[in-house]
Amino acid sequence: MAANFWNSSHYKQLFDQEEVDVVHPLDKDKGITLEDFKLIKMHMVIPICKLAQQVKVRQRVVATAVTYMRRLYTRKSMSEYDPRLVAPTCLYLASKAEESTVQARLLVYCIKKMYSDDKYRYEIKDILEMEMKILEALNYYLVVFHPYRSLPQFLQDAGMNDISMTQLTWGLVNDTYRMDLILIHPPHLIALACIYTASVYREKDKTAWFEELRVDMNVVKNIAMEILDFYESHRLITDERINAAFNKLKP
């Protein structure tokens, strides 16, 4: 982990789980439960990923965009900040912040191509307006650290840097963005939890290597448990369940 994480705004802004799991009063009034809230955030990662593939930006941009979106909803309601506009706008903002700018025009074009649904019909103007609102809500803090950077170093150090292990852990890291982990834990611990999960999954005993690390393994294990819980519950989520959550957001 780069030494600068510890004096970054990202580190200072880490939340406790209880702070993240607060449904905004405006959303509560509409009957949104904590479960709905989590489900919608999880679901909105999908259009961000799809859109990112269309406009060809790095995974890092996706990760930053999702982080912006999750941070936004710790402060703002989904009623005022429609997730269907917030998601592409976060990708737009993240592409600029991560130095791989995507034109708003191209984004809007891709959205229209991807969705026939009217709810996704946003124009350039809407994205640019929302960009300003998101910037303000994020208090202009834009630098985000991700587990991707430390992952290859850890894998190499643990002697697990073969292709299959690299792919598996990379995929696990991608999936952690369906949860709020990036708001709560330092990225290198998330990377370690993914490696831990992968080693357990592939039945490779890496206990000795983990013990040598000067990190709190209890935290790593807890993150790994959460990741496994996510996969467990993810199988039970149906489209109806997601639609029901979104329908509550209707004015």
Added chain:
Amino acid sequence: MPENDVEKKVADRYLKREILGEGTYGVVYKAIDTKTGHTVAIKKIRLGRQKEGVNFTALREIKLLKELKDPNIIELIHAFPHKGNLHLVFEFMETDLEAVIRDPNIFLSPGDIKSYFQMTLKGLAVCHNKWVLHRDMKPNNLLIGSNGQLKLADFGLARIFGSPGRKFTHQVFARWYRAPELLFGAKQYGASVDVWAAGCIFAELLNRRPFLQGDSDIDQLGKIFQKLGTPTPLLWHDLEWLPDFVEYSSQITQPWRKLCPTASDDALDLLSKMFTYDPRTRISVQQALEHRYFTSIPLPTDPAKLPRPAPKRESHNPRTSDLNDGPVVLSPKRKARRVMSDREGFDGNSFQVDKVDERGGEIRWAAGDNSGRNEPVLMSVDFSVFGSKPMSRPTINSADRSHLKRKLDLEFQHPE
């Protein structure tokens, strides 16, 4: 809408004053923060015509300045949207290092130079510790506050350099401050590019004129080699592999004593380490700060006691508050002197004629007054003042370069 009310309330906090300058992405104006009573500089970022939202370079600056809080880095106090434009509120800075270096009425003692340069390196060290390359180090991006504190500004070209192997553009820095690896087209580079530029600033402080003044990229390399000798693969292993490598005729290194006649041995030793050709062996900012130059006598001057250009006298000259405040602040006498010094100033000592005790604003003002009778003659040779000096400074965008303008704004927008 209540949202607009909030917006208006925030904007009302600042009392707008005169415009300080205009940059590529907006206007910079002076304002009073009614909440604190402090003077601030507000950069209004125009939203681009191309419908691309918040300007990319502005966003870069916001992103990095939010991470870099330090006494030697310009403070981004606040940012707020108003009427569709983003406004960035910075602490107001009185002047910049270019104005100090160019002011013939200022005598810089070795301790003064040490102090200004130490603050420059301290600010840069903070950037590098946080893996930020500034990439636009030059005297007029080093702003100076009313307490003498020097602060790095203009982070529009800056970026994070953490990931190894990432390719960056080599089109960064004003040419005179560009490291040789960039001039040879290197796309992978590190903190050493800022060190080279800092070395140029150091030499400029010592000699009171730009150190390496090339008028094209090729000429810039020529100027470097002319002074520092042509590098050989022995000195710089990767040299021949750089994308735009061209061979230059062999020149021998000139002795540093000759290049900076007024500098101490310690200063020259530090200079030579900052101008090491191979970026890998070039001294780091942290090492430079630990160099014995900074601990040897004379010690760095207390920032509050550093010489600075006399504050402009708005009340005496209504034209100074014009929107396009050009060089009007300079009295004729000072302009004249400036040209004379530039002309005969190649021994690096001529500024010292002005002596320390002339620093006081009033003395100079008086001196300016009795220069009247010489004015016509001197004005005729004074083509430097209105922006067409024999060798204009290669700012990336030379639109406005007045001393009045606080160079908070970017000069250049570069697509990555």
